[in-house]
Amino acid sequence: MKYDVFLFDLDDTLFDFGETEKRAFAYTFESNGFLNGLKDYRASYKTISKVLWDDLEQGRITLTELKTERFKRLFMQHGLEMDAEVFGQTYLKNLGKEVHLIGGVTEMLSSLTGSKLAILTNGFKDVQLARIGGSVLKNSFEAIITSEEAGYQKPQAEIFEYTFNKLQLTNKSRVLMIGDSLSSDIQGGNNFGIDTCWFNPQQEINSTTAIPTYEIQNWSEFNFIGESGWTRIGEKSL
Known part of the structure; x- marks a missing residue:
């Protein structure tokens, strides 16, 4: 060999990861009272997330910053009053439960x-x-x-x-x-x-x-x- x-x-x-992200995203929004979170916000999130992961690869942002920044930008774009840091932590916990x-x-x-x-x-x-x-x-x-x-x-x-x-x-x-x-x-x-x-x-x-x-x-x-x-x-x- x-x-x-x-x-x-x-x-x-x-x-x-597509299936993992979809399920974790939906569950996290549902736990915050947004039953249509997947439908309403995932497209925007994916666009924001791609930019930030590209920034990570180029050394323009750290992984710690990315964890919260992606939701800060999403909530700002859609006028949502939620704590991006807490939401991001819950989202990561949900990601860890998904195996596909x-x-x-x-x-x-x-x-x-x-x-x-x-x-x-x-x-x-x-x-x-x-x-x-x-x-x-x-x-x-x-x-x-x-x-x-x-x-x-x-x-x-x-x-x-x-x-x-x-x-x-x-x-x-x-x-x-x-x-x-x-x-x-x-x-x-x-x-x-x-x-x-x-x-x-x-x-x-x-x-x-x-x-x-x-x-x-x-x-x-x-x-x-x-x-x-x-x-x-x-x-x-x-």
């Missing part, structure tokens, strides 16, 4: 017996630990590394350096980063000089400067039959 170590992103790579695996994940991970597996995520530490701990994946990873813990976030090379030190890795050629985000997972791998696999189920067009080594649309394409089983982008298939 070409790789010994596999670093996985979590949201929208192994877990369906993407199809094929358990089978894919079971094929990696003997390899070193780790999570590398920009998400909130307590939320990610709760979700993994409440899933069938709870014993699958040697380490769960968050940007909160590392003090850096993908795509910064420093979070990969932190990961290598924690896992006692030295050979970059034997490590593969897998994730759905071109701007954080793939660009991060590029920045650090390791191979990457872009999980792209929506078959989006790559119009960025990030260059994945491989691209797959589903987990059944992610095979491990030795070096001959891996095909780089530009060749026929993975």
Whole structure:
């Protein structure tokens, strides 16, 4: 096998974050007396959240600031009189209760017996630990590394350096980063000089400067039959 170590992103790579977010968002608004919160505010929230997560990747905001700022902006936009900090804390607790695996994940991970597996995520530490701990994946990873813990976030090379030190890795050629985000997972791998696999189920067009080594649309394409089983982008298939 070409790789010994596999670093996985979590949201929208192994877990369906869209479903997780939808349910947690609805429950949090419902607990505050807004039964139509999902319908009335989610579209605005997603727009605000995307801007702030992009800011996080670029180092313009911290994860702690993001936790409250997204709801401050949402409530201001819609004229809602609520405490954004308290609401944000409740929302994170609800996120941690939601476990929705993407199809094929358990089978894919079971094929990696003997390899070193780790999570590398920009998400909130307590939320990610709760979700993994409440899933069938709870014993699958040697380490769960968050940007909160590392003090850096993908795509910064420093979070990969932190990961290598924690896992006692030295050979970059034997490590593969897998994730759905071109701007954080793939660009991060590029920045650090390791191979990457872009999980792209929506078959989006790559119009960025990030260059994945491989691209797959589903987990059944992610095979491990030795070096001959891996095909780089530009060749026929993975």
